Amino acid sequence: MSASKLDPIDRQILAELQADGRMTNVELAKRVGISAPPCLRRVRTLEEAGYIKGYHADVDARSLGFEVQVFAMVGLQSQAESDLSAFEDLCRNWPLVRECHMLNGEVDFILKCVAPDLSSFQSFLTEQLTSADNVASVKTSLVIRMAKDEPGVPFDVLEERLSKTA
């Protein structure tokens, strides 16, 4: 389950599909320098091995009326494992919460949330999040603007790293 199991062609496939997930297999094969059938086999293998977890269209939230994005820092009263996972379950069921990460340090969780407008976020915040069981403190920050948003892996860093090892 490590990058070392992959050859340069596999890594290039991952990089290309990360950049354009709808690329046709023939185009992909052309770019990585092999013919279509083995290319498709490699893609399937990468999918099955879990290197590729899925494919998603990147939908513009703002166009759809989700004008507001907020980060929420959440502290809990109890950090017992059962309480942590109870909170995580809550997050999974809140559609406005898109990401939930458990952190070290003072804050227990950071949530990335979206909402149509401020008032609907406010009501989520007060009626759901702050008043949820075991939640001790919530600090929120509105996203003013998004300067960079490139989910995924920096393949240039990866290649650099591997070339040093070799």
Next chain:
Amino acid sequence: MSASKLDPIDRQILAELQADGRMTNVELAKRVGISAPPCLRRVRTLEEAGYIKGYHADVDARSLGFEVQVFAMVGLQSQAESDLSAFEDLCRNWPLVRECHMLNGEVDFILKCVAPDLSSFQSFLTEQLTSADNVASVKTSLVIRMAKDEPGVPFDVLEERLSKTA
């Protein structure tokens, strides 16, 4: 440029492609209840109108040796627009920084970073981020575990909203 320009079929297309960006057009057409050609036309239109910004394979960072994910809260000395965008340019050029959001409140920016291991993140932190021009303070939090990670738009919320308006 609003959700109201879209009919229910368009929104369902967006939802389906957000869930599975590699779905074939015939499968998509079947799901949304129209035939393939108009379905494809709608997808193209949605792409050109910017509702769909792109397609990406979701690559598993951990499998590729990026074990560490960190949120960094950055405060700057000057919040003049030129200084803000200078910092954003820096972030865009740092491959370990995957997201950079400008916030309201005390902290100016939040960065989502990845790294192969703690020590390489530490060297990035000390040699690049903390020592960058105009950076006043950096507080970092390691991600212990990721409970939810569903980038995109909650279409169930959207539909609920639209049904109330109608």
Next chain:
DNA sequence: CGCGTATGCGAAATAATATTGCGCCTGCTG
């Protein structure tokens, strides 16, 4: 060395999908 064996490639054939062209229906609008 020399022989299986495994792995991965590519060519060719076939199946599925994407894409184009076109005529039909529907709902306005004058």
Next chain:
DNA sequence: CAGCAGGCGCAATATTATTTCGCATACGCG
């Protein structure tokens, strides 16, 4: 109620995906 615009589906064609096969290379082992 004719004419027009928009959107659909059908049918034909072009691309692409997928399977099947045979060949080459590399490796382990007698």
